[in-house]
Amino acid sequence: MIRNPAVAGAFYPAEPNNLVEMIEYCYLHKLGPGTIPSKGVFKKPIGVVCPHAGYLYSGPVAAHSYNAISRKIDDSITAVVLGPNHTGLGSGVSTMKGIWRAPLGDMHTDDEFIDMLWKECDVIDLDETSHLREHSIEVQIPFLQHLELLNAVKFRIVPICMMMQDYETAVEIGYFIAKISKELDKKVIVIASSDFTHYEPQEVASKKDAIVIKDILNMNEKELYADVINNNITMCGYGPVIAMIKAMKELGAKNSRLLSYSTSGDITGDYSSVVGYGSLLIE
Template sequence: MNIRYPAVAGSFYPESAEELRQTLNQLLTKAPKNSCHPKALIAPHAGYIYSGPIAATAYNTLADMADKIHRVVLLGPAHRVPLRGIAMPDTDVFRTPLGDITVDQKALDQIQMLDCITTSGQAHAWEHSLEVHLPFLQQTLKDFELVPLVVGETEPEVVANVIETLWGGEETLIVVSTDLSHYLKYQDAQKQDYTTTEAIEHLTCHIDGQQACGCNPLNGLLLATQHHHLKLTTLDLRNSGDTAGPKDHVVGYGAYAIH
């Protein structure tokens, strides 16, 4: 069995299973509740001390759906390696301190012949944009398989086609991982992230990398949302100056539900 081991346990989130469960419970308990029954979520991927409260707001929407979701399609940007197209993993399992998550090989078989798809263990090995979501999924869902996809430079139509292929029914949840503005002063970040959020709410498929580091998977999801005539709701919009960091150099975080 090929295993993708945790790369950022002990830095982005606790390495101890007991401490990680406690952290997740605290974050989810403190976060607002919203039972909008999402088909897709957009949530951030920084260290839990910074973006965890915002991510928890997104994952709290799954409370009434946990027994129905059996597959999670998780898309995030490539931070560690240059990448064109979309990279599938070369592993059977993604491991976290909370246990192993099986990769849905049948789902990967569905998309592997698409032009944009490659297999790259290197793209996944150190990528935190997917990993930080896994403990939240393990804590909020019951029994699910994972379709982890690292998205590089890719047109929205291409990403949307992959999402459409894997859309499924109520058994499938789609999660796009992205932060918003990076390293602006607090008030400047608030203004930019508000403008970006307005664009996201209008399902604009031209978000750029200055607005959201996960713009490529995000734009693809927004285009797919247009096709399905779904609604997008903003659940939370804050930055690291609101959670744990200084206010002169912040990163923006948003949580959104598509339903």
């Protein structure tokens, strides 16, 4: 199975040189980390929350996540990338095996990990349909490939697309990500792809986002789910974030850190209706 790009030329440049320039622009942007990533050393699994809007809007915030990742990886890495299903296509929760084609080359899936995951975790299907037009996982791929170019590291991905984001489903996915990571003794990173509040005034969005950011920093996945529902927070990928937190706790994570938060208003200057973007690290 070859999964071709669905949003190249829209969410990010389709031409390779322009794409590299855009990614480096995100790192060096005033809202970005300010430096191009350097090589690192893998010591333990890490998890990040990373936005998935067009690079012009959320790329500088996303660059904080990948700058943190770059310092904590080497050799061969399995990147579990969880994203919400925006298209409504395919299964409730799905993974897929094959090649993800992108402007910077092909990225292969970790088929050994995926085979165990969908066979052991009852809520996950093997279904490429969910992935064909979904952008939430795709926009993470060029950032990973850019790290490969810089760091002599090699990623294989485990893409998980979640239409079902209820609490029980999300924590089950997280549990099995951790279980299989340990059984296969993989060097694993877990990327939860999510934007925060959508299309509300800056002052409303920032207050709502502060609630979920606090829950993520507390690594309290149950409180995160409750707060999203009770406060009507339009965070599109709360299920992927819950799964990531659960996986990281099962893998022994003790620390969390907010790396960056901003909104689309910080790019456009229009604060009347914004989308919130956050980068967080759990290790």
